[in-house]
Amino acid sequence: MVQAVEIQRTVTKKEKPSEQKLGFGVYYTDHMFILDYSVESGWHSPRIVPYQPITLDPAAKVFHYGQTVFEGLKAYRTEDGRVLLFRPQKNIQRLNKSNERLSIPYLDEEIFIDALQKLIDVDRDWIPSTPGTSLYIRPFIIATQPALGVAPSTQYKFMIIMSPVGAYYANGVNPVKIYVESHYVRAVAGGVGEAKTAGNYAAGLSAQEEAKAKGYEQVLWLDGVHRKYIEEVGSMNVFFKINGTVHTPALNGSILDGITRNSIIHQLKHWNIPVEERTISIEELYEAHEKGMLEEAFGTGTAAVISPIGELNWRGDKLVINNGQTGELSAKLYESLTGIQSGTLPDPFGWMMEV
Incomplete structure (x- = not known):
């Protein structure tokens, strides 16, 4: 079941970079999505907050045992102003396959898609329109339990950050x-x-x-x-x-x-x-x-x-x-x-x- 997403909008919006100088993964949108996991509550507390640093305990398992997975996909702005995602269902399917291998809890497809849609909607004005540009989207999960025993974490965070990116080939497709x-x-x-x-x-x-x-x-x-x-x-x-x-x-x-x-x-x-x-x-x-x-x-x-x-x-x-x-x-x-x-x-x- 998809839970209601709490949205906290930033009070100080960032200055957007020139679409001709975006590069790849250099700039980040105003907001990010966060979802918590605990053994007791499962995935819970979905929220969109201003883009900000993450505070973690030094003993968080992601730092010591590498329990983390991620995905990458893009949103595209069409000539008539629509916003399109490319096969996002395949991303959540692959994320869950990675989760299974890394002993990370399953994440429901509906929750994933809903989070994508809501975050993109909040930061819609960050999607570039110049041909060849797009909004790169990075969903990821990290193990956050502060414990040094070698065992799967009992706590996780699922997050999504987004970055406007330029054309991968600035001078055309070259070998x-x-x-x-x-x-x-x-x-x-x-x-x-x-x-x-x-x-x-x-x-x-x-x-x-x-x-x-x-x-x-x-x-x-x-x-x-x-x-x-x-x-x-x-x-x-x-x-x-x-x-x-x-x-x-x-x-x-x-x-x-x-x-x-x-x-x-x-x-x-x-x-x-x-x-x-x-x-x-x-x-x-x-x-x-x-x-x-x-x-x-x-x-x-x-x-x-x-x-x-x-x-x-x-x-x-x-x-x-x-x-x-x-x-x-x-x-x-x-x-x-x-x-x-x-x-x-x-x-x-x-x-x-x-x-």
Whole structure:
């Protein structure tokens, strides 16, 4: 049952930044949503309050045992002034899947959607309208019980903060160079790789820094057992077009079930383009390139939607894809998905929710 949300509006509104200089996750709206959990009361006391720091006991379990999960989605302002959310039901489904893995209590879908709608409505004037911009939304849960025993927390906070963000590609969609990581491991099946939890991202920072020092934007992760099967690229899912068929690593317990990934698969099938979810080795990829069969590669995620890959470097062996140019299919997928999200193209799948 959805509880009434108490709304405390700020008395000092922030000055809004220029829509041409938003960046990503730099500015935050005037308000935030908070929902508490205790074993005795369950999820309770939903409220919207002015954006503010969080005060926690130093012994809160989130600091010591990493019991936290999060999501990311966007709200878009259409040309006619409507506000649309992209597949928010998939976000709460994935959040609860992460909750299950991290021993965090289930959060009702209706509560999640209601919180999104009410917070967006309160800060509606923060949603930018310049083409390519959006309102990034970050729901997250943290364990707040002050206790140092290694056991699931008995207290939690679910919160939502929001940030107006600029176009991910300021100068158009351009391919990135990727370093294939052979030393560090992001996740293994049976671990928390398929959960959207903070530790997954912390585990990738060292490899990312080393890749950037070598002149590469991100890393391509290989599996943690054989160190040969492709998993993700940076914090994105990854796709390869080989001889007319699009391939992506199958979900195996260590790969995040990306909502953009799922949407791309639906779109490809809608266009009758062959798509396969399967195990793909890095050797197979290089062999396909040598035979002239590797046509395109791209990452998918909420922030960039589509991120074309122009080069891979595996053990010093550089592989240039599609002459380092954005592929035709990558560009078509980007235009199609962003068109649906912004309301400039029809939504044949019923993905968008108006707020």
